[in-house]
Every structure is written in C-alpha cells, then in structure tokens.
Amino acid sequence: MNVDIIWDKLLNSVKDKLSSLSYNTWFKETELYRLENEKAYVIVPMPIHKKHMMEHFSDMISSLLYEITNTEYDLVFLLKEEIEEEEALQKKERSQVNSNSNSFSNSGGYNVNSNLNNNYTFDNFIVGNSNKFAHAAALSVAENPGRIYNPLFLYGNSGVGKTHLMHAIGNYIQKTLEKKVLYVTSEQFVDEFVKTNRKDENGTNFNYVEFFKDKYRNIDVLIIDDIQYLGGAQQSQQEFFHTFNNLFNDSKQIIVSSDRSPDDLKQLEDRLRTRFSWGLRVNISPPDYNLRKDILKKKIIAGSFEKDIPDDVVEYIASNIGPDVRHLEGAITRLIAYSTIMGGEKITLDLAIEALKDFNNMGVVEKNDVHRIQKIVSEYFQISVEDIRSKKRSSNISFPRQIAMYLCRTMTSESFPKIGIEFGGKDHSTVMHSVEKIEKEIRENKDLANIIEKLKSDIGIV
Numbered sequence: 001m002n003v004d005i006i007w008d009k010l011l012n013s014v015k016d017k018l019s020s021l022s023y024n025t026w027f028k029e030t031e032l033y034r035l036e037n038e039k040a041y042v043i044v045p046m047p048i049h050k051k052h053m054m055e056h057f058s059d060m061i062s063s064l065l066y067e068i069t070n071t072e073y074d075l076v077f078l079l080k081e082e083i084e085e086e087e088a089l090q091k092k093e094r095s096q097v098n099s100n101s102n103s104f105s106n107s108g109g110y111n112v113n114s115n116l117n118n119n120y121t122f123d124n125f126i127v128g129n130s131n132k133f134a135h136a137a138a139l140s141v142a143e144n145p146g147r148i149y150n151p152l153f154l155y156g157n158s159g160v161g162k163t164h165l166m167h168a169i170g171n172y173i174q175k176t177l178e179k180k181v182l183y184v185t186s187e188q189f190v191d192e193f194v195k196t197n198r199k200d201e202n203g204t205n206f207n208y209v210e211f212f213k214d215k216y217r218n219i220d221v222l223i224i225d226d227i228q229y230l231g232g233a234q235q236s237q238q239e240f241f242h243t244f245n246n247l248f249n250d251s252k253q254i255i256v257s258s259d260r261s262p263d264d265l266k267q268l269e270d271r272l273r274t275r276f277s278w279g280l281r282v283n284i285s286p287p288d289y290n291l292r293k294d295i296l297k298k299k300i301i302a303g304s305f306e307k308d309i310p311d312d313v314v315e316y317i318a319s320n321i322g323p324d325v326r327h328l329e330g331a332i333t334r335l336i337a338y339s340t341i342m343g344g345e346k347i348t349l350d351l352a353i354e355a356l357k358d359f360n361n362m363g364v365v366e367k368n369d370v371h372r373i374q375k376i377v378s379e380y381f382q383i384s385v386e387d388i389r390s391k392k393r394s395s396n397i398s399f400p401r402q403i404a405m406y407l408c409r410t411m412t413s414e415s416f417p418k419i420g421i422e423f424g425g426k427d428h429s430t431v432m433h434s435v436e437k438i439e440k441e442i443r444e445n446k447d448l449a450n451i452i453e454k455l456k457s458d459i460g461i462v
Helices: 003-017 020-026 047-056 058-069 080-095 133-142 163-176 186-199 206-217 232-251 270-278 289-303 309-320 325-341 349-355 355-360 368-378 394-409 416-422 428-444 446-459
Strands: 031-034 039-043 074-078 103-105 112-113 152-155 181-185 220-226 253-259 280-283
Touching: 003 031, 003 058, 020 047, 039 058, 047 325, 058 325, 074 080, 133 152, 133 163, 133 181, 133 280, 163 181, 163 220, 181 186, 181 206, 186 206, 186 232, 206 232, 206 270, 206 309, 206 349, 220 232, 220 289, 232 253, 232 270, 232 289, 232 368, 280 446, 289 309, 289 325, 309 325, 309 349, 309 416, 325 349, 349 355, 368 394, 368 416, 368 446, 394 416, 394 428, 394 446, 416 428
Parallel strands: 039 074, 152 253, 152 280, 181 220, 220 253
Antiparallel strands: 031 039, 103 112
C-alpha cells in the first residue's frame, strides 16, 4: 500500500479522535516518508513536534498504523533537513549488520535480520486470568525450543498480546540460548516468496530462490504472525508447507499466530491446518477488567507522566474502552494529550469522560457483574447499554437505569461511588436516590416486583 494512502487513512482516523485545534497544531503538516525495517519515518515541520509527538501521540499513531497495515512499527520523527542525514545513517547501519545483535549469518553466508522488537519481553508482559496459560506455554517454549509444544499456535482477537508473546519468546531464545530466530508476518513471507520469481543479471532466479530457502530453513526458530493472511496464496502455502516440514523434521521450533483457531482457517490447506494441531494450540481471551486495570497502571508507570491519573479514572477507562490493549494504551495517550491541549487541566473523572467520549463507541465489554446487569436490563427494556450508561433523562431510559442501579447495589458488593462510575460517571447521591426510589416502588407495585424478580433470575449472580 502506498505510504501516502496509509497516512491519509491514519490522518482521517486522527481527525475523529482529536479536536480540530490539536489536529491542526500537531498533525496537519506531517507526512509519512517511508516504512522500512519495522520503522515508520514521519516528517514533522518543527523540532517541537518531534518531542511532543513522541511523548503524547506515539502510541496512538502506532496503534492506527497497526490497524491499517497489520504491522508493528517503531516511530522515527524527522525534519525535512534531517532526511539525508538519516538515510546516510541507515546506509552505515546496513553495512555494519554483522555486528547487530538482531542479525545473524546463516549457512549461506547471508545476513538476516531477526526482525524482533526488543521492547517485547516476558518481564513487561502483564499476566492475568485471560492470558496466564498462554504466558506459561510461551515461556516453556522459550526455555525448550524445538523440544516441547512444537508448533505453538497462539490465537485470539487483535490486541490480546499474541505479538508481544511471540517477540518475547524470540528475544528470550536469542539472548539466552543464542539461537537463530526469525520473526515475520505472513504477508512478509508471501512478499518475499513472490520476489523469488525475479530474474537476476544471468536471467535466472536461482540466487533469489537459494536466498529465500536459506533464510527460512537454516534457522532455529521461525515465528510467523497472522497466518490467516496466507489464505488465498496457494503457491505461498505450498512453500510454507515445505518450510514447515523441513524445520519440524529438524526439531526446529515453529510459532504461529492467528485471529482464529486452526479449525476456522478454512482458506488454508487441510494439510497445513492439520500440522498446526500437532503441537499446542492456545486461545488468548480478551483481558478481563482486573487485567485491563493492571495494564493501564503499568502503562502509566512506564510513561512517567507528569500528571497523576486517579484510580477512578483508571477504572473508568478499564470499564469503557474495550478489551483491545492498543485501545487502552491509546486512551491514556489521548487523555494526557487532551489535558495538555486544554491548558494543563488536572486529570479528573469528568475530564476523562469528556476526553474519551469518542472511544466509547468501541462497545461495552462485560467486565464484571455490573456490566452483566446493565446488559440484561438493557435487553429487557429494549434499549442499548450505551443509553443506560448515558446522561439521557427520558423516562424510557432513566427508569431502566434506576432499576439497573438498584440491582447493582443489591446483587453485588460494589459501593455507591463505584456504581456511579460504571454508569457514566454519575454522582453517588444519584445512585442512592435511584436505589431508594426502586425499593419504595417495589413495595407498592406488584408488577414491578415481578419484573425485578425476573431480572434477578436472568442475571443469576451467585
């Protein structure tokens, strides 16, 4: 995809996330110069942009680039006058590739970059109930590559940590066992395989084929991300099949990821899907509420932000932004940027609600019993969860909201302030009033009492 098209798509998304003032100040005059070696080179107009963009918008840009290209990129911000200097530096780095810790020379004498992101390690992977098994399996493979769980197949929705774990395995093996590791996406594999059809100066493609096979078969660990994108590329599937067999028969470790299980990869050949089931298949679920809070707190600590982010704001973000880790990180970035643009306002729950209102359309996840109650009450009264958590005051919404608050208070151990946060930042006195009102009406209205009992049965919290 052309870099101009990619950047236009990214800027259109940024416009939806930022105020016009913020967008015009920081993004309007930016350009995407090139994507190369897992790096995105972005041209900015002035030196002040480099520091501000890196500190306040880098996570959002990286997340959006991943959504558009399905590739993780490290960001490099450049002034136009720095481009020539940067190109000269990259040329020098390429000439010194043999001394690069992320490169290795395989049997054919070719210099191959491992493509590993050193920022992804086991140490900074946040473990919770939803990914505990995946983390343990990944560490076992890292400690015993080729001898246990081969292949390792990780699958789950975008943003649950698959790529982080794969890089963590590769970094551990490369650092601890000094083995040859290669990480690629399935798209990179296809692109490189297609290039083997080129002709060299002798009119043959023998050199390209030799390089390709040497690169992918003379390694100790092959990590291939997003294998689902191999679907439809029949010749590439055949080549990957032979590569897989070659590595597997030599007891080399193979690690694969996908957004769905092998059984659901219908566009892949049966013989490939069968081989993916030879080892260990691990489904990584979206992070639950507690894990999302831990991820946010880790992000805040690692970011060393000048502003304090209160616990109720962390809870609000964990409750509202959804299970995608990149969206959670983007929310923190957006919140800090919003506070800065708004004159350095102190971060409060009200400010967070205003700053992140555009993020709330990502959908509510059922994080705990409160969300389960909201979901069931909303379905019963045929309104949306977003409505029940909004500030709308029409009777068809406010009354179900009061019932939901009552059920949250009587069926869970949550406090009035915590329930208020879960209902879009309502004051605790609003929750108390709602609970008292419903208690009174239940005593006077038998039909309402029956409805409450029906809802309690549907909710079924033990």
